[in-house]
Amino acid sequence: MTSAYSDNANFKTRRYAETVLLSLVACHECDLLHEKLELRQGEVARCVRCNAFLYSNKPNSIDRALAVTLAALIMFVVANAFPFLAISVSGNSQSISIVSAVFALSDNGMWLLGLLCFSFILFIPLLRVVGLLYILLPLRFSSRLPGLELVFRGIVTMSPWSMMEIYLLGAVVALVKLASMANIELGLSFWAFALLNLLSALAAQMVDTHTLWEFMSQSRGGRKSIIDGGSHR
Amino acid sequence: MKTAAECGLVACPACGTITRAFLQATVQPPRCQLCFARLHSRKPMSLQRSWAWLLAGIIAYIPANLYPIMYTTVFGDSQPNTIFGGILVLLELESYPVALVVFVASVVVPVLKFLAVAYLLISIQRKFAHSRFDRTRLFRLTEFIGRWSMIDVFVVAILAALVQIRSVALIEPGLGATAFGASVIFTMLAALALDPRLIWD
Numbered sequence: 001m002t003s004a005y006s007d008n009a010n011f012k013t014r015r016y017a018e019t020v021l022l023s024l025v026a027c028h029e030c031d032l033l034h035e036k037l038e039l040r041q042g043e044v045a046r047c048v049r050c051n052a053f054l055y056s057n058k059p060n061s062i063d064r065a066l067a068v069t070l071a072a073l074i075m076f077v078v079a080n081a082f083p084f085l086a087i088s089v090s091g092n093s094q095s096i097s098i099v100s101a102v103f104a105l106s107d108n109g110m111w112l113l114g115l116l117c118f119s120f121i122l123f124i125p126l127l128r129v130v131g132l133l134y135i136l137l138p139l140r141f142s143s144r145l146p147g148l149e150l151v152f153r154g155i156v157t158m159s160p161w162s163m164m165e166i167y168l169l170g171a172v173v174a175l176v177k178l179a180s181m182a183n184i185e186l187g188l189s190f191w192a193f194a195l196l197n198l199l200s201a202l203a204a205q206m207v208d209t210h211t212l213w214e215f216m217s218q219s220r221g222g223r224k225s226i227i228d229g230g231s232h233r
Numbered sequence: 234m235k236t237a238a239e240c241g242l243v244a245c246p247a248c249g250t251i252t253r254a255f256l257q258a259t260v261q262p263p264r265c266q267l268c269f270a271r272l273h274s275r276k277p278m279s280l281q282r283s284w285a286w287l288l289a290g291i292i293a294y295i296p297a298n299l300y301p302i303m304y305t306t307v308f309g310d311s312q313p314n315t316i317f318g319g320i321l322v323l324l325e326l327e328s329y330p331v332a333l334v335v336f337v338a339s340v341v342v343p344v345l346k347f348l349a350v351a352y353l354l355i356s357i358q359r360k361f362a363h364s365r366f367d368r369t370r371l372f373r374l375t376e377f378i379g380r381w382s383m384i385d386v387f388v389v390a391i392l393a394a395l396v397q398i399r400s401v402a403l404i405e406p407g408l409g410a411t412a413f414g415a416s417v418i419f420t421m422l423a424a425l426a427l428d429p430r431l432i433w434d
Contacts, residue, residue, distance in 0.1 A: 021242065021251045021252070021253070022250075022251075024237075024242075024251050025244075025249060025251075026236070026237040026242070026244035026249065026251060028244070028246075028249065028430075029369060029372075029373075029429045029430065030236070030365075030369065030429065030430055030432070030433040031236040031237050031238055031244070031274075031430040031433065031434075032234065032235075032236050032237075032433075033235055033236060033237050033240065033242070049234070049366075049433070050365075050366060050369045050429075050433070051366075051369075052369075052373075085391070085395055087395050087396065087398075089398055089401050089402060090401060092398045092400070092401060094395060094396075094397055094398055096391075096394045096395050100394035100395075101387065101390035101391045101393070101394045102390065103394065104390055104391075104393035104394035104397075104406065105390050105393065105406055105410075108393065108405050108406050110406055110410070110411055112411065113386065113406075113410060113411045113414050114390075116414060116418070117386065117387070117390055117414075120383065121387070149247075149248070149267070149268040149269055149270075150269070152247075152268075153247045153268060153270055156247065160376075160380060160421060160425065163380060163383055163387075166380060166381055166383050166384050166387060167387045169334075169381075169384055170383075170384045170385075170386075170387030170388045170390075170391060171387075171391055173331055173334060173335060173384065173388045174388050174391040174392050174395065176323075176328050176331045177322075177323065177326075177328075177331070177388070177392065178392070178395070178396070180326055181402075182402075210249060213248040213249065213250075213267070213268070216248075216268075217248075217267055223250065223267060226266055226267055
């Protein structure tokens with residue numbers, strides 16, 4: 001009897017302790033613990049010690065992020081379906097698409113750099129957009145697809161390696177270099193690509209990772225029940 | 234005002250869920266119950282890995298400047314272009330804003346980034362207690378700005394794709410571009426390996 005009683009008490013304190021942990025946030029840049037606060041709409045929580053962004057409360061975050069990400073996917077297709085830039089020098093003209101830059105590297109024997117550029121400007125950005133849709137679309141309807149957590153971790157890891165905006169600025173620099181020697185035309189794809197960059201920057205603004213994790217854990221019944229279930233294992 | 238580590242807690246590096254550190258010893262490999270990411274209080278071997286990538290980045294920066302990043306052929310006359318030479322050409326064309334962008338992206342940023350990461354690593358190893366806030370800001374700046382150096386590689390790739398007018402002008406990428414790309418990637422990996430929480434420990 002006594003042992004069963006003390007086990008039970010132990011279990012209760014343990015559950016209580018785990019619940020307390022769920023109300024804490026550690027700063028990802030300096031590890032300082034903060035109590036999680038209910039934010040009003042539009043408020044942002046920052047670390048009191050190093051000022052790192054912690055979490056925010058954005059209105060209709062999932063809806064808005066989903067809308068912008070869908071638009072980004074469409075722009076991604078448009079940006080790759082039309083000419084990107086065209087050049088003409090004394091009657092000879094040449095037009096390229098976004099991937100052409102990748103082939104220019106690999107055709108000259110620099111296949112490794114070509115492969116990396118392909119990843120940075122096309123493959124990783126596309127994976128990110130598709131991955132976000134995979135997460136956001138079901139979450140919008142309070143549902144989930146398998147491997148949700150893995151996909152989102154992948155997206156976060158990939159983020160520094162998505163370099164579309166750098167490629168866009170690179171195109172501008174290349175144009176300025178050529179402007180005095182040749183006639184240059186910006187293709188439809190150039191504008192679609194610029195818009196794609198704007199949209200992907202907006203998508204990141206719509207929802208923060210902390211909030212997204214919150215939504216993702218809710219789709220499995222909430223953090224508390226996941227952790228409680230885990231402690232029995 | 235305590236850190237998670239001081240309280241014996243570990244925040245999941247991916248989703249931030251906080252777990253007791255002792256769980257790490259019992260469950261192998263320790264994984265987050267919410268998102269299944271590997272748990273660690275600090276990035277494993279952060280300083281060693283960061284130093285290694287940083288040195289690789291500095292070494293790759295040498296051929297990046299010595300070898301031409303591209304070859305320009307105008308009316309059959311082929312000329313190698315180095316990074317520094319490209320900036321001089323832009324200055325001659327009087328496109329000062331673009332010259333500044335290229336100079337900052339390919340010379341100022343890489344060199345400052347080497348110095349910044351090295352300073353952060355040394356300051357952590359020597360356990361400096363001062364200007365922690367400023368060093369965190371320096372870390373954020375390094376992390377944010379490092380990727381932009383890739384602009385040089387992209388400019389070369391776009392020029393090589395666009396300027397393919399056989400009888401008039403031809404641009405081909407050079408070995409320097411690969412070395413420069415490698416240098417940027419290695420330095421980015423150095424910044425990613427560096428755990429900013431060590432600045433405060």
